[in-house]
Amino acid sequence: MPTFVALLSWTDQGIRNYKDTAKRAEIFGAAVQKLGARLLSIYWTVGPYDLVAIVEAPDDETATAALLQLDGVGNVRSTTLRAFGREEMEHIIAKTAG
Template identity: 80%
Template structure:
């Protein structure tokens, strides 16, 4: 399944309710699972982003739907990156080589 790395920043609302962040993360994991994806891990970070989530989803549409649901709650803004593992990268390199 494709992997997505999501960089999350709290909104003002999310920061005001930071005590609920662990419970919100659990709820996000459940919501992602209902869509057929999986929250592999979530990390609270120091720096320009407040959290980093690693998600597996069957396709871009499913990953996008999960992140739209997350954004609708209003606690975070997200930037998502499609990540490629070693095997995927080998296939990409092979395609590029012709």
């Protein structure tokens, strides 16, 4: 399944309710699963982003739906990156050898 890295920043609402962040992560994981995706891991970070989530989804549309749901709650804003594993990257490189 494709992997997505979501860089998350708390909104004003999210930081006001920081004590609920672990529970919100659990709720996000359940919501992602209902869409047919998986929350592989989530990290709380120090720096320009407050959290980093690693999500597997069957396709771009499912990943986008999951992150739209997350952003729509109003606690975070996301920047999402499509990540490629080693095997995927080797397949991509093989295509360039044509």
